[in-house]
Amino acid sequence: xxxxxxxxxxxxxxxxxxxxxxxxxxxxxxxxxxxxxxxxxxxxxxxxxxxxxxxxxxxxxxxxxxxxxxxxxxxxxxxxxxxxxxxxxxxxxxxxxxxxxxxxxxxxxxxxxxxxxxxxxxxxxxxxxxxxxxxxxxxxxxxxxxxxxxxxxxxxxxxxxxx
Amino acid sequence: xxxxxxxxxxxxxxxxxxxxxxxxxxxxxxxxxxxxxxxxxxxxxxxxxxxxxxxxxxxxxxxxxxxxxxxxxxxxxxxxxxxxxxxxxxxxxxxxxxxxxxxxxxxxxxxxxxxxxxxxxxxxxxxxxxxxxxxxxxxxxxxxxxxxxxxxxxxxxxxxxxx
Numbered sequence: 001x002x003x004x005x006x007x008x009x010x011x012x013x014x015x016x017x018x019x020x021x022x023x024x025x026x027x028x029x030x031x032x033x034x035x036x037x038x039x040x041x042x043x044x045x046x047x048x049x050x051x052x053x054x055x056x057x058x059x060x061x062x063x064x065x066x067x068x069x070x071x072x073x074x075x076x077x078x079x080x081x082x083x084x085x086x087x088x089x090x091x092x093x094x095x096x097x098x099x100x101x102x103x104x105x106x107x108x109x110x111x112x113x114x115x116x117x118x119x120x121x122x123x124x125x126x127x128x129x130x131x132x133x134x135x136x137x138x139x140x141x142x143x144x145x146x147x148x149x150x151x152x153x154x155x156x157x158x159x160x161x162x163x
Numbered sequence: 164x165x166x167x168x169x170x171x172x173x174x175x176x177x178x179x180x181x182x183x184x185x186x187x188x189x190x191x192x193x194x195x196x197x198x199x200x201x202x203x204x205x206x207x208x209x210x211x212x213x214x215x216x217x218x219x220x221x222x223x224x225x226x227x228x229x230x231x232x233x234x235x236x237x238x239x240x241x242x243x244x245x246x247x248x249x250x251x252x253x254x255x256x257x258x259x260x261x262x263x264x265x266x267x268x269x270x271x272x273x274x275x276x277x278x279x280x281x282x283x284x285x286x287x288x289x290x291x292x293x294x295x296x297x298x299x300x301x302x303x304x305x306x307x308x309x310x311x312x313x314x315x316x317x318x319x320x321x322x323x324x325x326x
Contacts, residue, residue, distance in 0.1 A: 002204070002207045002208035002210075002211040002212075003203065003204040003207040003208070003228070003231065004174070004177075004178050004204040004205050004207060004208035005178065005208065007174065007204050008171065008174045008175055008178060011167070011170065011171050011174065012171055014167075015167050015168065015171060040166065041165070041166040041167040041170050042167050044165045044166040044167060045165035045166070045167035045168065047165075048165045049165075065166070065268070068166065105228070
């Protein structure tokens with residue numbers, strides 16, 4: 001499979017997983033967290049799915065399309081190891097949905113990131129919240145949920161946060 | 164439609180259009196031209212579809228994945244207004260397939276680019292060759308072909324070069 005094929009499937013999986021859980025998030029209060037802004041396409045998708053809802057974005061350095069840059073007071077700018085604890089202090093454990101599309105092609109660095117990310121993100125999540133990630137995360141109180149039809153297992157990861 | 168939805172459809176259209184014409188290109192001699200390397204995903208797709216075939220890449224500045232960088236003697240590095248005429252001098256009118264995914268969000272700049280691109284690319288194409296582009300191109304001897312099923316009209320453009 002070419003990198004183009006693989007990329008299309010990954011983007012579809014991301015979109016399909018977000019759409020899949022959106023219905024469960026609509027009725028419940030709490031902000032949404034977007035980890036990794038990139039060019040802002042997924043942020044734009046979240047804005048469309050959840051109009052008027054607080055979406056906090058975490059990004060090391062903003063390089064998004066000008067139309068897809070969050071307002072200053074919804075942007076945690078800097079390294080995720082600094083910004084997640086800062087967000088915890090500001091928001092508490094309130095988030096109902098978190099989507100993480102972090103990492104690079106470096107497998108070892110991604111695993112290290114994952115070990116930090118699980119607990120640091122968990123500290124921000126409300127009970128019953130949902131976490132979507134492009135990598136496996138290990139948090140004792142999270143339960144992995146099945147992907148929607150058409151998404152290949154282990155292409156994307158959906159978790160429900162326990163009580 | 165969100166930018167994520169729109170991006171997925173554009174990538175699918177690109178891939179489906181390339182796959183659609185691949186069968187017609189397989190039996191005929193002549194190099195392939197890839198205008199705009201980007202991260203190299205589409206170049207990788209072309210390599211997979213046409214193993215062993217000469218693929219010449221045109222890019223202003225290489226920022227692709229390390230696995231997707233063409234060999235030096237297949238890379239025309241620089242502005243397309245310089246590199247296409249250079250390629251014409253080197254290759255002559257021999258290309259059997261050209262794929263162009265150039266341009267930015269600036270509509271006026273894209274139209275200007277298109278006015279240059281049509282004739283400059285035409286000068287490199289063999290009779291009967293195929294051109295795929297993310298923008299409409301106007302060349303008298305080209306005939307527009309229908310997109311494959313599932314690709315929305317005017318999302319991608321397929322042309323056959325006349326005699």
